[in-house]
Amino acid sequence: MIRLSLAALLLATWISTSRAGEITTDEIISKTADATFACFHWQPVGLCFWLRCTLFDCNVETSLKVGHYNPDLVVSSYNELGNNPWRDIRSLLGGAQKAAARGIFGHFIDVPVDSSGNRSEGTQRHRDHKNLIYRETDAIGHPSALLPRSSPLTLCDSQATAFMPYFLSALDAWAWRFGLVESVYPESLVPGYREVGQWPLNTWGAVYPRTGWSIQAEEPKAAALTAQRAGDIVTRTGQAHVYWPLREQQSNQQRIWPPGPLVESDPRTGTWQMLVPTTDSDCQVFGLNDLNSVDSWASGRVDEQGDYVWNLWRPYQCCDREGQLFLFDINWIEYPQ
Numbered sequence: 001m002i003r004l005s006l007a008a009l010l011l012a013t014w015i016s017t018s019r020a021g022e023i024t025t026d027e028i029i030s031k032t033a034d035a036t037f038a039c040f041h042w043q044p045v046g047l048c049f050w051l052r053c054t055l056f057d058c059n060v061e062t063s064l065k066v067g068h069y070n071p072d073l074v075v076s077s078y079n080e081l082g083n084n085p086w087r088d089i090r091s092l093l094g095g096a097q098k099a100a101a102r103g104i105f106g107h108f109i110d111v112p113v114d115s116s117g118n119r120s121e122g123t124q125r126h127r128d129h130k131n132l133i134y135r136e137t138d139a140i141g142h143p144s145a146l147l148p149r150s151s152p153l154t155l156c157d158s159q160a161t162a163f164m165p166y167f168l169s170a171l172d173a174w175a176w177r178f179g180l181v182e183s184v185y186p187e188s189l190v191p192g193y194r195e196v197g198q199w200p201l202n203t204w205g206a207v208y209p210r211t212g213w214s215i216q217a218e219e220p221k222a223a224a225l226t227a228q229r230a231g232d233i234v235t236r237t238g239q240a241h242v243y244w245p246l247r248e249q250q251s252n253q254q255r256i257w258p259p260g261p262l263v264e265s266d267p268r269t270g271t272w273q274m275l276v277p278t279t280d281s282d283c284q285v286f287g288l289n290d291l292n293s294v295d296s297w298a299s300g301r302v303d304e305q306g307d308y309v310w311n312l313w314r315p316y317q318c319c320d321r322e323g324q325l326f327l328f329d330i331n332w333i334e335y336p337q
Helices: 002-011 023-032 087-105 173-178 219-234
Strands: 043-053 060-077 132-134 135-139 167-168 196-200 202-206 211-214 253-259 271-276 307-318 325-331
Touching: 023 271, 023 307, 043 307, 060 219, 060 271, 087 173, 087 325, 135 219, 167 219, 196 219, 202 219, 211 219, 219 271, 219 307
Parallel strands: none
Antiparallel strands: 043 060, 043 325, 060 135, 060 307, 132 211, 135 167, 196 202, 253 307, 271 307
16 A cells, blocks of 8 residues: 555656756656667567366466566665655655654764765865765665556566665665674675676775775766665665565566576676666666776766666566466576576
């Protein structure tokens, strides 16, 4: 009931327009559709076998098994607590995020909850302490999950529920700001163990500890790093964070093989499409080696307000139900490759 009410409220804002530095729900859907050809990767991969029985006999039926990427999450990385650049989410949850952070910190320690992260490029007032950057980060179910799927192609249902807040850094304030538990994990202590990029020469930063802090001279890369961390958290269960994990959802119409956990630099686990401040028409993994390039990956991607938004696309396999009992499946190609 809560999810339906939330969806109805957000759908009512689709016709609204946005100002610079933010994005609306209809713009997210439009920009996602523009990248479908490059990011969707629909492909027949095998067959599923079903047992269909009537009162008189039983037969084995088949259905096509397909693979494709779904835009599961909208992941935002931004400066000001409660000011998610996705306008509809900011209007709905911004006040609650601020109240939650004040409730966590206000009675225990003196930590300013509205402080901005330091920006690495822009005007002179943004240049102090430019390498140490803090980002608030949210991972929200992609709104396209609500759209009707009228297509001649077999399409796999997503694990994500539209507009579901899977991760809000304001609610995970202790771990996201301090990372005390994860700071002693092997992933945090071993250099290069979980790195976005190629350590030690070309690294955007370590995935662990999964906090909002990074040491990075280029703000878009710092924002990408925290987006990767949020995706890393929500695609796993039992993590030392306050969040709601993406879980396999039961379907009466399909047999679904959902994607596994997100792994940095591995497009077979998920790819990213930038929506704000620029819109990419394709998908890629973070960690591009730009040391020998004339321009850095971050060139042309700096937002003066510190707002960054991505789609996270993840690979699924599925087949439509053609009987009462699923028997087995075969793949003639590996997916994703």
